[in-house]
Amino acid sequence: MGIAIHLDDLSVNFDDRFQLNNLNWSIDAGQHWVVTGTNGSGKSALAAVLAGVGEIEQGSLSGLPSNVGLVSFEAQAELIAKELKKDDADIMDVISLGTPVHEMIFDDCQDPKLAQELVEKFGLTSLLDRAFRKLSTGETRKVMLIRALSSKPNLLILDEPFDGLDAGTLTMLQEHLISIADTVPMVLVLNRFDEMPDFITHVAYMDKVAPEPKETHKSRSEKKMSGAGKLALTVDKNDEQAFHELYQLLHLKTTDLSVPEADPSTKLPDLDPSQPLVKLKQASIKYGDTVIVDKLDWTIEQGQHWQLSGPNGSGKTCVLSLITGDHPQCYTNDIFVFGFQRGNGESIWQIKQFIGYVSTALQWEYRVSTSCRNVIISGFFDSIGMYTKSTDNQKKIADQWLELLGMKDRADQPFNKLSYGDQRLLLIARAMVKHPPLLILDEPCLGLDDMNRQLVLALIEKICEGKETTVLYVNHHAEDQIKGIENHLGLKKNN
Template structure:
């Protein structure tokens, strides 16, 4: 590949089933990329675009190479489907034995010497006369790899190349790929970050972009990262860990179990709630019910009363006693203490992060959530330490357990404070502008963690932000306040 490939605001559709939207991406001949991201985000589709697949709806794509070596499950399935068609007795006068492996590999082969060498390396010598369609999945994949590698490609596209290969073949493939990095640029699609070869220079991260017309799915290229940027690379690893890990939200500590709530009662009910200062009305006759397991987004411009409404729920606003408010089984003003209410609430805000300035370890920050303290002033139990370790694992921060909290990035501090708020599994988790002050990567990390919590189904999330359109997967209810 002598020239660079350039995608400028490219929107590409695939049979009305999937659309890549507004893709900006430049690839030069000295770069080797991994495309990664969440399931269904369009990783394979983006790789296929470089092989000329898809219909360009808008934008531009230039510099696509003439000869592309492509290995993917889709291409593998197409080859097998073509072979199976040869079995159709209505069309064929004789029963087809199918295309033999040697024909699949050597027909129109650009580098027979390399192909022969790889056949021997991959242990296919005894299978050359066998019908291609009679091979196992792993053997079929080996044939695909040999075809692509011996095609003298200008660009090599390998979509999950390591799947289905035995240990010995995997090692041989990795060795061969490392030997050709100076002659052909490579694009790999990988779900597992730990499979990334050392020679990869750049990473492209894909994410889902909602649904398009006719219900088709959409994907977007969200980030491109130079592997030399260690900080950005580590953050992307953490994001992928949160997005794709099978780990669940850790359980609460039985020794710190909260009182049971009546499942038939709402967590919060505001009836005609009004907040005013003199003649200025901030919140006017608000009716709002939050049921258990019903995640909400509270949005609105500055001055619309979002923080005031939150403080009515938490009991921090003096006018909470002059309004008709029901929280966690308590009717406000009937003798309950503020701590009886707050034990059921996890709260994260920028203000809390400003206050949390003690020099304690990441692990102790999480453990402090059991005591609702800023810092650690009590001896923690073995089970609390174990739960904190599980949260660190979920966050992809196990190796930072003993690092000082105040030495972490702003985004990592926010993640830990959300974990701190969640350790007791409060019935209600209030996240007040959790993405305020975060760059795009850290914002995505925080949103991924919130999605994970919503999946857990034991805590109701109240997510506060400025923009109603800034949706989080799992949060289906929205209350938008207007500024009077």
């Protein structure tokens, strides 16, 4: 177990198909890691780096042991492809039968006794004389596992090791991994947290990034990179709060659950689908001689998600207050919202019923000690706290939101006892329960650490996947992009 592997600012290219960028990671003695993340984020690529795969483009990789045991779908496919190539032997008028299983397992085997025990445990004894390429996917997987486990590895890398195994084999494999955990450091790639063995000490979370354009030599044809990933977070499993937040993040990123339906009893009036939600024409805000917003034209169509960014003093909050009707100059501007021409007798509540709003200021105001479930339910009544009896259906919808957030087990916990990030998630759910046509998220990541920021962004992505609510995401940085938000308005500070 005396290893120390270090990845320092490491970038690795995989045949111009995938890129891992700026990896900084250490695997120290006594540690066992799980690598997890969304599909296409580079989990398997990171595991492959530890097996010496990929072209290092910058940075350094040190401490890799000489004997690495690897099981992955890519390695499995490569081995089968080599076997299939033997069919080309018909040039010599010879029918190739392929390599038998016993050769695959026992040739160059470092621990034949263990290999034989695993063959018997995994039920492969009757298949030892069969050609490797004639095995089923699950049987091939078992052969790969036996080869790796009996190679006396200094590091064992298992990419989705439990996939394709029957229940009995899965249990035996889990028991064997537990039995060697004190002597062999392991890195497991897993999609599901419930498959994580108890001996795991740390978790690495991978995330997708937009690939950087690759500079190519003039003599080489330029190839388009199909994807890129980064190591976004590492978590010590003993840090219960951080581990729970990572579980929530993975749940939000990978769950099949969608945004819960609205409650029919609180259904909002229908809007004209042919009309924009918001239209500002030459909108200006001035205080004396100071111009904050100058002749802004902006149209927000239904289903058209927007990011509004700009530095402090650029007028972001002023523009929002023109939309919500909270700015006194909204009646001196040409503003159309939700079918109303501003200043024609509409009430502020006729406007606000179509808007869900989340801000740091709202979180400061929401200091009541109501339960997590009731915080969400309060969104049906636009109240801070609960002062109206809720219906069974509203409770059901609130519980569906809690399940989506990965907080089902905390439905009755007091809101004011939660972490800052969990409070923010609940307030976004509260704003969404009525499925408002427009959801305004004013600096929703302000005050959040990186983990909770990613949680909030994952929830916003989930909301953007829906069809009924248009998201207006307000922040300082234009580069802080969210999947699903394709329109951007950048404000500049007037001198």
